[in-house]
Amino acid sequence: MAEVSELAQALRTDDVSQPLLSVQDLAVTFPTDDGDVRAVRGVSFDLRPGDVLGIVGESGSGKSVSSMAIMGLLPKNARITGSIRYRGEELVGRSYKQLQKFRSKHISMIFQDPMTSLNPVYTVGWQLAEAYRAHHDVSRKAAWAKAVESLELVGIPQPDRRASQYPHEFSGGMRQRVVIAMAIINDPSVIIADEPTTALDVTVQAQILDTLLRVQQETDSAIVMITHDLGVVAGMVNRVQVMYGGTVVESGGVDEVFEAARMPYTIGLLGSVPNPQLLGKRLTPIKGAPPSLVNLPTGCAFSPRCPLVVDACHDGEPQLVQTDHPGHRARCIRWEHLAGLESPQRLFAHDEIGVVEDPASFVEVNPDVPVAQDLADVHAQDEQERTS
Numbered sequence: 001m002a003e004v005s006e007l008a009q010a011l012r013t014d015d016v017s018q019p020l021l022s023v024q025d026l027a028v029t030f031p032t033d034d035g036d037v038r039a040v041r042g043v044s045f046d047l048r049p050g051d052v053l054g055i056v057g058e059s060g061s062g063k064s065v066s067s068m069a070i071m072g073l074l075p076k077n078a079r080i081t082g083s084i085r086y087r088g089e090e091l092v093g094r095s096y097k098q099l100q101k102f103r104s105k106h107i108s109m110i111f112q113d114p115m116t117s118l119n120p121v122y123t124v125g126w127q128l129a130e131a132y133r134a135h136h137d138v139s140r141k142a143a144w145a146k147a148v149e150s151l152e153l154v155g156i157p158q159p160d161r162r163a164s165q166y167p168h169e170f171s172g173g174m175r176q177r178v179v180i181a182m183a184i185i186n187d188p189s190v191i192i193a194d195e196p197t198t199a200l201d202v203t204v205q206a207q208i209l210d211t212l213l214r215v216q217q218e219t220d221s222a223i224v225m226i227t228h229d230l231g232v233v234a235g236m237v238n239r240v241q242v243m244y245g246g247t248v249v250e251s252g253g254v255d256e257v258f259e260a261a262r263m264p265y266t267i268g269l270l271g272s273v274p275n276p277q278l279l280g281k282r283l284t285p286i287k288g289a290p291p292s293l294v295n296l297p298t299g300c301a302f303s304p305r306c307p308l309v310v311d312a313c314h315d316g317e318p319q320l321v322q323t324d325h326p327g328h329r330a331r332c333i334r335w336e337h338l339a340g341l342e343s344p345q346r347l348f349a350h351d352e353i354g355v356v357e358d359p360a361s362f363v364e365v366n367p368d369v370p371v372a373q374d375l376a377d378v379h380a381q382d383e384q385e386r387t388s
């Protein structure tokens, strides 16, 4: 009983100075036959009402495992340490069942594949209504009305009629809107969107991101937007965390991180963003592969791929340190050197794979990718050098 009233009290507290969600030094390890997979190592962030935090990194960097840890959805063999507090309430150590009341009501998640959240054999209206009734003592009729209202909120035309349809009767984009409706129907304070638009084509992506932001503003929730695509977060988030090899390597305001990155990996990521001004030109992905999470490199995890590596980088894993901007931190011992470079993008400039195939739709989705001009300059310079 004591636990329940403590919890109720924590949930009533509306102290704006207290983060909604506070993740501190989160680590997740999976024991396997090949050794311990250190999927997440020391991830920390605070989320306050209205925050839109982007978590960015290549595939395998620990983004989904971090969010599944917050949701209490990791497999039983996962070893989780650190702290995940929701309005001050510790979630680490709670059972799947205990966390059920947090899921969807307080913290909800949008997955990349809509069918993770939707059941093909029930109408979407029924599923939304049941999700609502799981947390509210209302009649079926009232829950149905709520379902229709939430479909309307996410921009589904003719929501009354559409509520009676099955998931397969919706297009990919419309189905992802239904998933957003499902995620917000219980008015959660935190929405974690894990690559919510990766499976969709670019124009639909733009509409879905727009819908998410509108819903976030209407409900004053906070969003964690997880993606491997920096272009997706550029116009959407106010803070960014860049992940590499299971840990945070750079974090700060979106302008600082995108325009004054202090970690070579981030510069490399920015360089691999498709660039509308480089139609037919090559992109510059980072050479090499992400580290093994069983055998991490000694010292800086990025050292095998880093163009600025020096001997000292192997001495131990660099700390996440404050840079020259407030609230902007980087895990690099050479961030000051990087800050002094005139064209840091050139660090990764090389001719390899990739061309921008559809610049028109890219611009539509990413109206203000901040690096576009810089990169165009770099490539123009390269071109000049090659031909002179």
Ligand SMILES: Nc1ncnc2c1ncn2[C@@H]1O[C@H](COP(=O)(O)OP(=O)(O)O)[C@@H](O)[C@H]1O
Residues within 6 Å of the ligand: 030, 032, 037, 039, 057, 058, 059, 060, 061, 062, 063, 064, 065, 066, 075, 293
């Ligand atoms: N159940 C598991 N057992 C072992 N390794 C896992 C498990 N789940 C995820 N991993 C590993 O953890 C790492 C991080 O995965 P993930 O968080 O899904 O990356 P992403 O950043 O692409 O979302 C990957 O190397 C993945 O293979």
Ligand code: SF4
Residues within 6 Å of the ligand: 263, 264, 265, 300, 301, 302, 303, 304, 306, 307, 308, 309, 310, 313, 318, 331, 332, 333, 334, 335
């Ligand atoms: S610490 Fe060294 S290897 Fe790591 S990112 Fe910085 S310069 Fe590169």
Ligand SMILES: [Mg+2]
Residues within 6 Å of the ligand: 063, 064, 065, 194, 195
């Ligand atoms: Mg993932």
